[in-house]
Amino acid sequence: QVQLVESGGGLVQAGGSLRLSCAASGRTFSRYAMGWFRQAPGKEREFVAAIISGGGRTRYADSVKGRFTISRDNAKNTVYLQMNSLKPEDTAVYYCAAGSPGFLIGTARASYDYWGQGTQVTVSS
Secondary structure (H helix, E strand, C coil), X not given: CCCEXXXXXXXXXXXXXXXXXXXXXXCCHHHCEEEEEEECCCCCCEEEEEECCCCCCEEECCCCCCCEEEEEECCXXXXXXXXXXXXXXXXXXXXXXXXXXXXXXXXXXXXXXXECCCEEEEEEC
């Protein structure tokens, strides 16, 4: 069982930056691939970024490539999402998720077993 808690969301102007954190409980964090998803009002939850268990490989949605960076610190049981050059269309609730096996990067919700409660990101124009 893995429990995930996101933090770092907030209100930012377009062009600004935010860093989201996701802290995981348990001693098995390093075995999981980690992903970030987001859900805007009235829309489906969509894939944003993911990183494999060892951190050596990442994947991004085309809409955030070059602006967002996912990273992880297995010693701290934490995964991060650095978001730069934010746009109003990035406004959403952001969720982190843990999936196995840890060497696979999934972009589908079904690839992940555990989810956090989400953190709101609002980008004003």
